[in-house]
Amino acid sequence: MQEQPQEELKRSLGLWSALSIVIGTIIGSGIFFKQGAVLDSAGSSTMAIFAWIFGGVITLAAGLTIAEIGSQMPYTGGLYVYIENLYGRIWGFLAGWMQVIVYGPAIIASVAGFMAIMMTNLFGLSSDWRIPLALITILFIGALNLLENKVGAAFSVITTAGKLIPIAAIIIFGLLWGHHNAFGQTVGQVSQAGGGFGVAVLATLFGYDGWILIANLGGEMKNPQKLLPKAIVIGITAVLVIYTLITVGVLRFLPAIMIHKLGDNATSYLAMAAFGQMGGKLLSIGIIVSMMGTINGKILTFPRIVYAMAKRHDLPFSRPLSYLTPKSKSPVVATLFIIVLATIMMLFFDPDHLSDLCVFTVYCFYTLAFFGIFILRRNKLVKRPFSTPWYPFVPLVAIAGGIFVLISEIFNDPEGVLLFIGIVVVGLPVFYLVKKIDRRHE
Template structure:
């Protein structure tokens, strides 16, 4: 079952930007309004938190776009860290995405999605886990086909998700009667975490933008398309998220959003359009989440594939297998699906969303710093250069430090657990390489 085939470069700009937009816009914007508002304390501060979270993400995207344009290969962050810092740091970045970040972010997404599905079908909370498992299995099965099928599904669901987003924005801004910028929770005694925690909560909703880099080896003319898709995709999401937040605050009073929590969006669409209209819009949001889930299950197996192709993982010969006709990494896809199912079972989505952002930002920070190393190494013209250098990379580094410090302060036990899982990868790497040398001898 050897790696006799390579992945196919068949994805164009439309597919790339749909994957960026579709992988980001999923559950976060629909389920994090309550927690962001609770931490911020006022609607105006909550809106600012969404804007700041978007700016941090955009500066990171602009920084990675320059790095990615010079390394348009399958594997994304794993490839970048290895090329900049060496073999072992690169392996740790790949291991983190394969066994912690990827499964955790899928588990968080599907956890929120199953809540909305249960509400949609009028099912009890006991159905959340079965619905989550069925969703992961269905989308993983779709991605066992060739990459164009998963990419096409991303394009379709991205178009579909624009309908409920546009409806919420237009109706909220033009027909809402609340003061979107000056409501406060202080009078009901709610203020949990502060502005920093509010920004941290938004970053889960913005995360996922780098996953398109995992498909670098499957994008046509990746040196040009990849950076443009990242930058335009994040910018579009920043605008959309800000408008959705303003629309939500225009329609619902702050106290009601606090009371509803994760159910804010389900209540909002029913409140605006009645039971039938609410059902239709809820269906559109669920389709949107399926598109995001598809983007993540499409991209994360490419990291496993890239690592296995290098012989960095146990059972690499199996994990690097791609189908002869469809060129799909079927074993790697199945591995990610199984890991995500385990995460979904053992952790609640809110906890997973915070911890997966912390874990990936450990390596984002390394990559952001890496742009300075690459510029010293390579004086040749680049396919894409980060504008306002060095200020944009410096802002992304400060944003990364903010994420790490905030999460360590707020959840030290979860941080230790997830970092422990990442560190376990180091002895595994040495064992795999020792067995590889023994086989070669």
């Protein structure tokens, strides 16, 4: 296994910070804005609930698999580092390139776009305000993450605690005061156009995505070999339970056909209908805070990939991109780089479309990483601080889930898939150009 360069980032993150980043990064816009999309594709409330559970099981299997791999490579960079050590420098570069050029900025833009929809509904603004509000939020959270990593981690803890309020309110109100049967409602007239159960599960995976980003902070954890697997497994399990309860609560309060008609506005409607004008506004604010926490987790973690790649001279302008502030050890230029790309994505893509393409792109490399557990198991000399339970069944479930995601999105949106694959492949000439320049300066 390849030696990693000495890290200069501060090892200051403990279990609660790590857990808040995992849960806070996962629970954001997906569970609040994907209810309609999942229901439309699944065709019935029962299948929609199963889609959320199935997506959670796939994610948990993926998390358990990556937890074993990550415990053996506790370095800053996460998936970028795993793929390189498993498959070589070029594949590692493409995994990093995919995250910093495509996936990271796109996922930030997508969540910010959904959050702006919620904000315009809350304040009664026109849709023209969506992009400015999303941009202001990204710049504000980006500014926080230019400070020491403890600031971004503290914001994650606060927003994670804050988001539990609207989540608990929706679950309790829906389960106790909802009048509809959460199971057995049908929306047959839209199920055929929606894409079926496969596309429904794909939509849920956007809601579950983000769990692996804690691996990007491996070089900043106090005891990453033990802490990283614990944070991933506990975090994903908690989110799976929460998502299932929220879905049942929403379906008990709103009939399926109304969720279909309301689309992205279903959560705002539920908040106002359940808790009145003032209570609904407070609940909507809680959901917005939830999304801000998700954006914070992503702006905190993705620049660490840029930093890790720049330290290896894998990117153009690696010297400024690897710069750390003298006191706080914060990768400020890398953070600004991610913010600029997210802004570009926000201006040119619809957030719902972005979310599906993000899941497809990252699962290309997730699936490669899942296969890596079998490669590492063959090396008896490598110490394994964490072992995936029920091996090899759990990794095989993760692999099957990854292949399922890829096939579903290829059939659902071949043009978008080709576009995002094209952006990733462009990384190859960039890699060789950067290495050529490096050789000239040696």
